[in-house]
Amino acid sequence: MAYYRIHDMLITGKGKLRSPSVGFGPAEFATRAGERRAQSRSESSMTQVRPPNGLVTGAPSERMVDPTEHFRPGSPARSSNGVAGTARHDLVDAAPPAQRPTVSLIIPVRNEGRNIAWVLEQITDDIGEIILVDGNSTDSTLITASSCRSDIKVVPQEGTGKGSALRTGFLAASGDIIVMMDADGSMAPQEIRHYLYFLNNGFDFVKGSRFIVGGGSLDITPFRRLGNRFLLTVFNTLYDAELTDLCYGFCAFHRRYLELLSLSASGFEIEAEMVVHAMQGGLRVVEVPSLEMPRRSGKSNLHAVRDGIRVLRTVLRGHNSGMSGYVAQALSRGGAPELAKE
Secondary structure (H helix, E strand, O other): OOEEEEOOEEEEOOOOEEOOOOOOOHHHHHHHHHHHHHHHHHOOOOOOEOOOOOOOEOOOOOOOOOHHHHOOOOOEEEEOOOOEEEOOOOOOOOOOHHHOOOEEEEEEEOOOOOOHHHHHOOOEOOOOEEEEEEOOOOOOHHHHHHHHOOOOEEEEOOOOOHHHHHHHHHHHOOOOEEEEOOOOOOOOHHHHHHHHHHHOOOOOEEEEEOOOOOOEEOOOOHHHHHHHHHHHHHHHHHHOOOOOOOOOOOEEEEHHHHHHHOOOOOOOOHHHHHHHHHHHOOOOEEEEEOEEOOOOOOOOOOOHHHHHHHHHHHHHHHOOOHHHHHHHHHHOOOOOOOOOOO
C-alpha cells in the first residue's frame, strides 16, 4: 500500500484520510525538515490512485514545496490596513507571485458588529477579495466592517440560513480560490495560509479539523461533541472514509469546482453537503488542523438537535443506497417516506 506524508497528514492508497501521528507545530517541522527535503529530492513523481469511492488519494505529481524552507517562527502577519497579527506558521505559496491564484474570502454576517472588526483586522494580504454576505443586519455590522476595510464587498443574502448565505457569496466570488469562515471570531484568519498551501500544491478541497493533532476546540460542549462523533461515524461508515471532523465551517476549494459541488442546502448542513459532494466528485480532499475559539460576543444561531438531524439527512441522502435513502426520507418533514431511487 503506497502512502505519502504531506504536512504529517497520512493519505493512503485505500482512499482514506488518517489522523496524523505527530503535531503540526513549528518544532515538528524543524526536526523533520532534513528528512522531508531528502525525500522530495529522491521522488521524481508520485502516483495517484482512484479508489472505488471516488476520492483521489496519493500526492499530486507536482513537487511539494517543503514549508520549513519558508518558515519563520513567530513572524507577524500583517493585514492590508496595517494591523499586525501573529501567524502560527508563515508559509509562502509554492507558485511564483505572478502565477499565484486569486483568493475570495466569504464571510456570512448577521448582527456581528461586536465581532467583525477583530476578524477583518487579522486578514492577511493573501486575500484579494473579501465578501460579506449580509443577512439583514440591524446593528453596526456593516458600518464597522467598512471602517476597518474599505475594500470589502457587501452582498445581500438571498434566502435564509447559513447555507443560503454561503451560496450567495460563492456566486458573487471572482477569485480562483474560495475560502469560507465565520464572522464570530471563532476562527483565526491566519490559518487561511495552511489551506492555500495545499490548494496551491495539487489538492482540490481543504477542510479544517478540530479533532486531529494540532487542532482543538475551546467552544464545543460535551453534547455537541457527542453529536459530532455520531454524525462522523455515520459518514465514515457510509463513504468508507476516515475523516476526523464533519461539522466545521472552515473550508477552502477551487472555484472551478463550484458547479460540481452542486450545493442546495440552506442551513448549517451545507458543510456536510460540501464534503459529501466533494468526495463523490472525486476531488482530492485533505484535512488541516484548526483551533476553534469561543465566540467573542453574542449568541450562536446553531440548534444542536435540529441542525444535527438536517446534517444526518444530508449525509444519508447523498449516499447511493436504497436503505440510507429510505432513512433520509423518514427524517424529512411531512409525507410518508418513499424508497429512494438507486
